[in-house]
Amino acid sequence: MTPAASAAVHEGFRRIHGGDPDGVWAAPGRVNLIGEHTDYNDGFALPMALPQAAVLAVRRRTDGLLRLHSAQGDGLTTELRVADLAPGRTAGWTRYPAGVVWALRERGLPVGGADLHLDSSVPTGAGLSSSAALECAVAVAYDELYGLGLSGPELARVAQHAENAYAGVPCGVMDQMASVCCTGGHALHLDSRSLEVRQVPLDLTGHGLRLLVLDTRVRHDLADGAYAALRAGCERAAGLLGLPALRDLPGAELPAALVRLPADLVPLVRHVVTENARVERAVERLAAGVPEALGPLLTEGHASLRDDYRVSCAETDLAVEAAVAAGALGARMTGGGFGGSVIALVPAGEAAAVGRAVTDAFAAAGFGAPAVLEAVPSAGARRIA
Known part of the structure; x- marks a missing residue:
């Protein structure tokens, strides 16, 4: 500041x-x-x-x-x-x-x-x-x-x-x-x-990396009910499984648990359980001193948010696709969803090119220009x- x-x-x-x-x-x-x-x-x-x-x-x-x-x-x-x-x-x-x-x-x-x-x-x-x-x-x-x-x-x-x-x-x-x-x-x-x-510790600069924030400028209001519906679905699923919260479902027990749930709750539970596992894998990779290895986890997480949790949108999906195609090590939407921003982990020398590629992809799709900024751990x- x-x-x-x-x-x-x-x-x-x-x-x-x-x-x-x-x-x-x-x-x-x-x-x-x-x-x-x-x-x-x-x-x-x-x-x-x-x-x-x-x-x-x-x-x-x-x-x-x-x-x-x-x-x-x-x-x-x-x-x-x-x-x-x-x-x-x-x-x-x-x-x-x-x-x-x-x-x-x-x-x-x-x-x-x-x-x-x-x-x-x-x-x-x-x-x-x-x-x-x-x-x-x-x-x-x-x-x-x-x-x-x-x-x-x-x-x-x-x-x-x-x-x-x-x-x-x-x-x-x-x-x-x-x-x-x-x-x-x-x-x-x-x-x-x-x-x-x-x-x-998150020393991106020391490893020749940058974390870009790609603001799609698609604005969202989490008070509009969609967020509440997701939370209610997760709480309902935990109750049906006899758990205090979905955090208590081990990954090894996920397949058996999914067959016990109504179809509409299956993707919510799958996302939460696999996302918790991605956090633990991310921490392990940072502790091992290989922050570049976060890239695939980001892209994997975005696919889960897009396909299972269904909180992505055309603009965030395009930002992820264009960033990865232009050289990002991985990218995903961040935040509650329904718009908002995408983060992209990029080699420092590719940061400008990735930002341009996303901007050009938005223009070609008829979307408004995104804002591009760098995220620095603060x-x-x-x-x-």
């Missing part, structure tokens, strides 16, 4: 709210290397934080008001009474910060109002967890300003509860854990049940000023 970004949000706060903030906090977006739709099944994931972050200037208030403004918004300031916060009463982007304040109060914590000014560089709707970044920036700011003393996993759970119960998105905890707990130069091996984490949520 650059000093310029901190200075910009500080100046924006002065312009909107008058005076200086009590501090400036940042929480990053994330890409998930592997482990998609596993977190709400108590499974495993391997995300990393991005340099792009939600940057938030905050000042405590003593009158119970929550005043919210975004540099990416419509220019208006939203004013809410903290005591009146409740699910369904807040719309648009403001439901994420309001939801965190509400979730803290639901825990019985003595938090009140604040002036907030947001300036986020995380693209919205791109599958890079812009909402989790905002939630986690609010959570870490409130934790310090109100002296709550919550751990990183506790802050992630608060942010997840805000998104589940207040914003209406039944996500797992992976996005929030990545935003809070990642460290620079590492991927985060996450056990979504215990919230145990392991920092896995630090999690923190105070920056």
